[in-house]
Amino acid sequence: xxxxxxxxxxxxxxxxxxxxxxxxxxxxxxxxxxxxxxxxxxxxxxxxxxxxxxxxxxxxxxxxxxxxxxxxxxxxxxxxxxxxxxxxxxxxxxxxxxxxxxxxxxxxxxxxxxxxxxxxxxxxxxxxxxxxxxxxxxxxxxxxxxxxxxxxxxxxxxxxxxxxxxxxxxxxxxxxxxxxxxxxxxxxxxxxxxxxxxxxxxxxxx
Numbered sequence: 032x033x034x035x036x037x038x039x040x041x042x043x044x045x046x047x048x049x050x051x052x053x054x055x056x057x058x059x060x061x062x063x064x065x066x067x068x069x070x071x072x073x074x075x076x077x078x079x080x081x082x083x084x085x086x087x088x089x090x091x092x093x094x095x096x097x098x099x100x101x102x103x104x105x106x107x108x109x110x111x112x113x114x115x116x117x118x119x120x121x122x123x124x125x126x127x128x129x130x131x132x133x134x135x136x137x138x139x140x141x142x143x144x145x146x147x148x149x150x151x152x153x154x155x156x157x158x159x160x161x162x163x164x165x166x167x168x169x170x171x172x173x174x175x176x177x178x179x180x181x182x183x184x185x186x187x188x189x190x191x192x193x194x195x196x197x198x199x200x201x202x203x204x205x206x207x208x209x210x211x212x213x214x215x216x217x218x219x220x221x222x223x224x225x226x227x228x229x230x231x232x233x234x235x236x237x
Contacts, residue, residue, distance in 0.1 A: 034119045036112065037080035043069050044076025049233045050126040051075035052117060052152075054137025055082065058089035067223070068132065072230050075130070078120055082136070084109070092140035098187070099163050106143055113140055114148040121151075128233045132156040132226065134218060135187070142166075142196075149175065154233070156180070156226045159216055161188040162196045172205035178229040179207065180222040182214045 040061045044050075051072050053064035061081040068077035082092040084105070093109035094102040121129055129152050133141035138160035145152055146166045154176040177200055181193040193209070200207045210225045 034116070034123055036116050036119070037083060039078060039080040040065050042077045042079075043073070044124075045074050047125065047127055049075040049128040049130060050120060050124055051077045051230075052120075052129075052131040052141070053077060053079045054092065054131065054133035054141050055079070055090070056135035056137055057082075057086065057091050060090055064132065064134065064137070071132070071223070071227050072130070072233060074234055076124060076126070080113070080116060082140075083112075091136050093136075093143075099161060101163065103164070107147075109140060110143040110147040113144045114151060117144065117151055118148075128153045130154045130156075130230060130233055132158070133160070134158040135161075135216065145172075145175070154178075154229070156229060157196075158218055158222060158226075159185060159188045160196060161192060162199075163192060166199055166203075168203055172200060172203040174204075174206070176206045176229070177208070178210070178226060180210045180212075180218075180225065182216060182219075183211050184214060185216045187216045 042065050051068050053068040055063040061079040065079050082090040084091045084094050094105040131141045131152050138157040146168045149170040149172050156178045158180045197207050197209050212219045
């Protein structure tokens with residue numbers, strides 16, 4: 032798969048530094064999280080793909096038939112395509128670490144890509160993920176690090192499904208941190224602060 036298989040932005044970075052993949056939410060585009068990525072991990076090369084599925088004009092990474100009802104065949108397609116896209120960038124950059132951050136639909140494709148290729152990412156920040164199915168992980172997640180953030184009143188991502196995902200990841204030997212706020216589906220400053228701390232270990236040492 033080519034490094035250009037998705038329309039994407041590549042920004043910043045130092046040679047041999049981390050690769051930081053960021054994945055936008057439904058209806059946004061590849062520009063949504065680039066600034067946040069550069070702020071959180073300034074030494075990283077930020078790669079931000081645009082979802083290749085249109086839902087009534089809104090960009091997404093995979094198809095669905097309703098809110099929280101996924102087209103599982105298309106999710107499998109998208110996860111395999113994204114894994115190949117990431118692998119192509121890794122082969123070209125030879126980075127010190129590979130980390131990801133996704134919000135909403137972006138968190139879902141990031142999680143599903145990790146399920147499909149668990150050796151690919153070292154760590155992931157999943158902001159308001161919704162995984163309404165039991166993951167079938169092709170390997171194990173031992174040593175992989177996850178930060179999950181969520182709103183206790185999120186109408187899109189029910190808290191019980193967030194807690195269930197946390198339990199599934201831990202059962203697969205992943206290291207999981209879960210941060211809640213009292214709001215809904217919006218990203219709050221506490222989530223950004225937690226992501227900054229979580230990602231700090233991937234900054235190159237002086």
